[in-house]
Amino acid sequence: MSGRRLLTLHGVLVLLFLYLPIAVIVVLSFNASKYGVQWHGFTLKWYAALLGHARIHGYVTNSLIIATSSTLIATVLGTLLALGIHRYRFFGRGGLLFLLYVPVVIPDIVMGVSLLLFFAWAQNYLRALHLGLGTVIVAHVTFQIAYVTLVVKSRLAGLDPSLEEAAADLGATSWRRFWKVTFPLVWPGIAAAALLAFTLSLDDFVITFFTAGPGSTTLPIYIYSSVKRGVTPEVHAVSTLMILVTTMALLGVQRASNRR
Amino acid sequence: MNRPSWRRLLATVAPGAFWLVVFSLLPTLLILYASFLQRGPHGWLSGPLTLVNYARFFGISSSGFDPLYLNILGRSFLLGIVTTVAVVLLGYPFAFFIARSRHKNLLLLLVVLPFWTNFLIRVYAWIVIFQRRGVLNALLTYLHLPTLHLYPSWTAVYVGTIYTYLPFLILPLYASVEKVDWTLLEAAYDLGAGRVRGFWHAIFPQTLPGLVAGVLLVFIPALGTFVISDLLGAGKAILIGNVIQQQFGGSRDWAFGSAAAFVLMALVLLGLWLYARRAGESGMGELL
Numbered sequence: 001m002s003g004r005r006l007l008t009l010h011g012v013l014v015l016l017f018l019y020l021p022i023a024v025i026v027v028l029s030f031n032a033s034k035y036g037v038q039w040h041g042f043t044l045k046w047y048a049a050l051l052g053h054a055r056i057h058g059y060v061t062n063s064l065i066i067a068t069s070s071t072l073i074a075t076v077l078g079t080l081l082a083l084g085i086h087r088y089r090f091f092g093r094g095g096l097l098f099l100l101y102v103p104v105v106i107p108d109i110v111m112g113v114s115l116l117l118f119f120a121w122a123q124n125y126l127r128a129l130h131l132g133l134g135t136v137i138v139a140h141v142t143f144q145i146a147y148v149t150l151v152v153k154s155r156l157a158g159l160d161p162s163l164e165e166a167a168a169d170l171g172a173t174s175w176r177r178f179w180k181v182t183f184p185l186v187w188p189g190i191a192a193a194a195l196l197a198f199t200l201s202l203d204d205f206v207i208t209f210f211t212a213g214p215g216s217t218t219l220p221i222y223i224y225s226s227v228k229r230g231v232t233p234e235v236h237a238v239s240t241l242m243i244l245v246t247t248m249a250l251l252g253v254q255r256a257s258n259r260r
Numbered sequence: 261m262n263r264p265s266w267r268r269l270l271a272t273v274a275p276g277a278f279w280l281v282v283f284s285l286l287p288t289l290l291i292l293y294a295s296f297l298q299r300g301p302h303g304w305l306s307g308p309l310t311l312v313n314y315a316r317f318f319g320i321s322s323s324g325f326d327p328l329y330l331n332i333l334g335r336s337f338l339l340g341i342v343t344t345v346a347v348v349l350l351g352y353p354f355a356f357f358i359a360r361s362r363h364k365n366l367l368l369l370l371v372v373l374p375f376w377t378n379f380l381i382r383v384y385a386w387i388v389i390f391q392r393r394g395v396l397n398a399l400l401t402y403l404h405l406p407t408l409h410l411y412p413s414w415t416a417v418y419v420g421t422i423y424t425y426l427p428f429l430i431l432p433l434y435a436s437v438e439k440v441d442w443t444l445l446e447a448a449y450d451l452g453a454g455r456v457r458g459f460w461h462a463i464f465p466q467t468l469p470g471l472v473a474g475v476l477l478v479f480i481p482a483l484g485t486f487v488i489s490d491l492l493g494a495g496k497a498i499l500i501g502n503v504i505q506q507q508f509g510g511s512r513d514w515a516f517g518s519a520a521a522f523v524l525m526a527l528v529l530l531g532l533w534l535y536a537r538r539a540g541e542s543g544m545g546e547l548l
Contacts, residue, residue, distance in 0.1 A: 011357035011367075014350055018374045018426065021385030024395055028388065037388060037395050077276040084272030096273070099280045102288075105476075105532055107484020109501050110525045113508045113517060114287035117294055120514075124304065142283040145276055174268075203378050205487065210508065223380045227491055231384065239381040246376045254369070 022243065029236035046237040053234060056222070063218040065133060066208075067201040070140035075194045077141070078148025079186075085149070086156040100150070103143045112210035115139045119211060131213030139211040140204065144197040151196060155189025156182075195253045199246060288525070295519035305515055313519035329503065329520070336500040339421060340483040346422045347478050351429040352471070355437040358430075368434070375427035383491050386420045387411055390492070412494030420492045421482050428481070429474035436470025476535060480528050500524055 024037075029047070033040035050056060081100075085093065103111055115135075122129040129135055163185070167177045205220040212221060219238065226235045295313055300306030319326040358367045374382065389395045390411035397407040410416050440463060448458035486501030500520060507517025 007353055007357050007360070010353045011361075014354045014357075014426075015370060017350070017423065018371065021382050021389065021423065022374060022377055024385050024388050025381055036393050037398055077279055080272045081276035084269060084276075088269055088273070090269055090273070092277075096277055096280070099277075099284060101532075102529075103284055105480060106525055106528055107481055107501070109484050109486055109504055110291075110521050110528075111284075111287075113504060113521050114291045115283070116508060117290050117514060117518065118283070118287035120304075121290060138283060141279065145279060149276070199376060203376070205378075205380050220378060220380050223378070223384070224487075227380065227384045227387070235384075239378065239384075242381065243377050246378070247373060250369075250372060250376050 025236055026240050026243065028233070029240040031233070031236075034233055046233040047241075049234050050237050050241075056219075056234070056238060059217050059219050059222045062133065062216055063202055063220075066136050066140060066216075066218060067198050070137045070144055070201050071194055071198045073137070074141045074144035074148050074197050075190065078145045078193065078197075079152050079190055081145065081149045082152035082156060083182075086153055100146045104146045104150075108143075108206040109210075111143065112139075112207045115142070115207065116210040131211065131216070133216045135211045135213065136208055136216050136218070139207050140201045143204075143207065144200060147200060148193040148197050151193035152186060152189050155186050159185055192253050195249055199249045199253075202242075203246070291518045291522055291525075294515055295522045297515045297518075299513045299515055313516045314523075316516060317519050317523060332498055332503055333500050333523070335498075336483050339418065339485075339489075339499060340479045342418060343421045343425060343482045344475055344479045346418075347426050347429045348471070348475065350422070351426055351433060351474070352467075354430055355433040355467075355470075358434055359437045359440070371427050371430050371434075375431070379424065380487065380491075382424060383420050383488055386416060386423065386492055390416045390419075412492060412496055414493065414497055416492040417489050417497045420488045421485060424485075424488060425478040425482055428477040432473040432477065433467065433470040436467045440466045472535070476532070480531075483528070484524055 027039075028037065030042050030044070031037075031039055032043040032045070081096075085096065115138075119129045119131060119135050123131075129138075159182070163181055164177055167181045168174075172180065203220065205224060208218050208221055209224070212218065219242065223235060223239065226232065294305055296309045296311070297305040297307055298310055298312065315321065317329045319328060319330055358364055358371070361367055387394075390408075390413075391397075392407075392409060392411070394411070396410065400407050442463075444462040444466070445458050448462040453461065484501050485499065486505045489497040489499045489502055490505070501524075504517050504520045504524070507513050507520065
């Protein structure tokens with residue numbers, strides 16, 4: 001076999017490996033059998049069951065509240081940070097960059113337990129930050145900021161500085177310069193960063209696991225506890241819907257970042 | 261880049277910097293502090309400052325040396341190393357497969373999709389595949405082969421980890437492979453190099469930045485995982501991540517859990533520091 005064909009064969013096998021688990025879940029979500037993996041015919045009843053499953057609706061609502069609020073906060077803070085880091089050289093810039101990279105690279109369990117400890121400490125000594133939706137949102141913002149800043153920063157780095165200089169030469173104030181020149185050019189980067197942050201929040205399990213309290217169960221937490229207790233077919237249906245939503249968000253990110 | 265006025269700097273950098281100091285730096289310092297405390301009467305932490313948690317982690321006690329936790333740490337390193345090697349073997353040729361294909365964008369999307377599919381769903385799917393009456397055994401029975409008992413097992417944990425982190429290697433590696441200057445290979449051939457030597461000297465060094473970034477992105481989370489071992493090992497496969505999770509959950513010895521978490525973080529930051537010293541700011545950018 002030639003090298004080229006070997007490479008293609010390897011590629012196809014890797015793709016099969018990547019998609020086997022996803023295919024298993026999607027197929028099972030349409031399987032009429034409640035137990036086991038034997039195919040008992042096509043059904044949509046697990047999806048129908050989801051509609052009447054009030055507890056799952058609560059988890060979806062929690063996931064969406066957390067993802068929306070944390071994304072809004074992280075996008076604003078991260079975009080501002082990216083602007084400052086891109087434009088200015090100041091004391092502590094290197095330290096700030098380090099602080100930005102740390103949440104991205106340390107194992108998420110370390111971040112999860114340190115936030116848990118921090119919230120417990122604040123609860124003990126300040127009587128604030130009781131575990132719940134609020135603490136999960138704060139935790140999510142903390143890891144989202146890094147991603148937003150880095151995406152927007154790379155977009156800013158790709159900008160032609162002469163455009164801003166031209167606006168300055170024409171007498172635009174720095175505020176006007178930002179809104180009329182920089183912002184429209186960076187906007188696709190901000191949108192891509194926000195979608196990325198949103199998806200990261202929706203998908204997060206580990207950090208939510210440590211910072212959630214009673215009443216702030218999200219979909220991934222629910223899936224985890226179902227796996228531990230024994231999965232019902234509704235979980236396959238929920239998972240398939242989540243795969244669908246992620247796919248759409250991903251296509252959105254691609255379109256937003258391809259627009260120039 | 262210019263010298264900023266204080267007002268502008270405050271307006272852009274201050275809110276985010278404040279957030280990171282309060283919710284990232286402060287919690288990290290708290291972990292370090294808590295690792296020198298002890299479990300108090302109500303499960304909360306209390307003083308005085310002590311080294312017992314680290315002594316316990318490293319197995320040093322009055323009754324002699326007990327490498328329980330060091331063994332667990334070693335097992336995590338083994339998982340990290342084996343996973344990294346396996347992922348490189350699978351992913352390295354695959355990055356070239358994408359780069360040389362006519363359907364680059366489609367293939368990239370196909371790699372990114374599983375990466376963004378909820379991690380728990382993907383791990384759970386391996387339970388469905390490996391369980392006693394699962395997909396794999398149904399296939400083996402169909403082929404008249406003996407069935408396997410792979411769930412729960414270390415094999416399942418390894419497969420799950422390799423599966424989870426494969427895209428983490430492919431994506432940064434592809435970014436390097438895409439930029440490879442193939443004329444260097446021709447030059448190497450013209451100079452009389454064979455296929456292996458030509459690849460090794462002309463192509464491999466060009467892929468190194470992406471490979472190193474990818475290896476770090478696989479090794480670090482694999483080292484800290486607790487969900488994969490928890491689910492696919494069904495509580496019997498204990499890694500450093502599981503130790504930390506148990507101490508902050510059921511066992512409720514937060515001081516010892518903090519020490520274990522700090523050891524893990526220190527090891528990771530040490531590795532990253534060595535990497536950053538060589539690669540600089542742009543190199544750290546490759547990690548994302």
